[in-house]
Amino acid sequence: MIVLRAQRAVVDGAERPAAVLVDGERIEAVLPYDTPIDGRSDVGEVVLADDEVLLPGLVDTHVHVNEPGRTEWEGFASATRAAAAGGVTTIVDMPLNALPPTVDVAALEVKRKAAAGQCTVDVGFWGGAVPGNAGELRALHDAGVFGVKCFLLDSGVAEFPPLVGEDLAAALHAVAAFDGLMIVHAEDGTLVREASGRRYLDFVASRPRAAEDSAIAALLALARETGARVHVVHLSSADALPQLAAARADGVRVTVETCPHYLALTAEEVPDGDTRFKCCPPVREADNRDALWRGLADGVIDMVVSDHSPCTADLKQLDRGDFGAAWGGIASLQLGLPVVWAQARERGHCLADVVRWMAERPAALVGLERKGRIAAGADADLTIVAPDATFTVGKLHHRNPITPYAGRELHGVVRSTWLRGEQVDVGGVPRGRLLSREGE
Incomplete structure (x- = not known):
């Protein structure tokens, strides 16, 4: 048993002093800061420094690990070490860019075998919805994926084709039948054109936009028709916010995420x-970024997740600088x-807001009730961060x-990460577990 005492901890949506009592892998109680732990001789104690804040471990539901098949892009060992170093204690892996893509139960088992024994943090999996596999979606759901992902235009890899027209409608009807979740890369391919060059x-x-x-308009219409629960991934167009808000008010079950890069970067600053x-x-553009922040503040955008999608240096075309080919x-x-x-603090937001966007709501999206919060009964997944400290990437x-972000100075140094009651040794023996929709 161990107690972590913090003058600043994010608990129940607010920052306050707390003593978090951990018994094994779970939080037993959240107590006032000075509460003595009587009658127990085996209680260790960790007292946070004055410049540190105790947060729940973050939950990132949009990560492309790419193993097996494209492990040279990223793998479970390296991805989960990076997650732990950044205060993320749970990730959910996307179904594409690995080979085979996770479009049936057999492929899911291949993915799980590849991940086993390698993970520094806990890992769950999305399934994939592609033309012709609507009949596989219930089996994937029953096998424990947290939902299924589709693209509405070319995904960039041939083995994961887009869903359009009747295929999309069939998949949404199938998902609605078992009350699953469809997550959607929503861009209209008829309005996207080929690009090339350095500009x-x-x-x-x-x-x-x-x-x-x-x-998104087409997706919302089908969600309304089928009753399916849908989630829009990596929203970058703030112009879509009014229709998303209106659909939700009308009873459409839709949630929305955006990503750190859309909140921090602007087109005007990107070098050709x-x-x-x-x-x-x-x-x-910068005006779009500012509108996304307003969407977060208003609650139209539910969460912020990474869309971590790395590749090898040659595929980035760094020598040519061709945005079409990269x-x-x-x-x-x-x-x-x-x-x-770093951006939120400049806009008057607090760490409790960041926890809501990056821990509580992503955990809720995938039904991980024991993740993303500091509360009795929750997994003792914790992050100790120095919010005013800076570092250069x-x-x-x-x-x-x-x-x-290379070379940028950022606020918020992650001092340590705890997974299920033990401090993570990044680079040590992996302790992460493979999660399923129904639990571990």
Whole structure:
């Protein structure tokens, strides 16, 4: 048993002093700071420094690990070490970019076998919805995936084709039948054009806000028709916020995420030819970024997750700087907390807001009731962060540490991460577990 005493801890949506009593893997009680632990001789004690805050471990439900098949891009060992170093104690792995993609139960078992014994943090899995596999979605659900993901346009890998027209409707009907969750990369391929060259604003113009807005409108109409629960991943177009808010008010079961790069970066600052900044949908203009922050504050956007999607250096085309040819994805799993906090603090938000966006709501999305909060009965997944301390982004645990944040000074130093009651030794023996929708 151990007690962690913090003058500042985020508990029940607010920051306050607390003593968190941990028994084994769970939190037994959250007590006033000075509460003595009587009658127990085996209680260890950790007292946080004056500049430290105790947070629940973050939950990142949008991570591309890519193993097996493309492990040279990222693997479970490196990805989960990066997660732990960044205060993330649970990730949910996306179904594509690995080979085979997780579009049936057999592929899910291949993925689980690849992950077993390698994970520094706890790991769950999404399934995939592609043309022709609507009949597999219930089996994936029963096998423990947290939901299924589809693309409404080319995913970038041939083995994970998009759902359009009748295929999308069939998948949503199938998911609605067992009250599952469909998560959706929503861009309208008819409004996206081929891009090439080094000029970043040309790339942004090739994937306009209208492409997202159109795809989201179509998705919301089908969600209303089928009753399916849907989740829009990596929203970058703030122009879609009014229709999302209206649909939710009308009873459509829709949730929305955005990502650190859409909240921290702007199109105006991206150097031409610097393909480290390429992602799809793209980082947009400063006014759009500010509107996304308003959407977070208003609650239209529910959560912030990384969309960690790394690749090898050659695929980023760093030597050519061609935004059309480069792989689209930003590596940020280790940096999500300080990237978001550095921006949030400037906008008057507090750490309790960040916890809500990056721990509580992602955990709720996938039904992990014991994750993402400091409360009796929850897993003792904890992060100790020094919010006012700064650091310059340098060495990362990602297999390919190519990031647009290189050299930036950020606020929020993660001092330690705890997984189920034990401090994580990044690089030590992995203790992470493989999670399923119904629990471990």
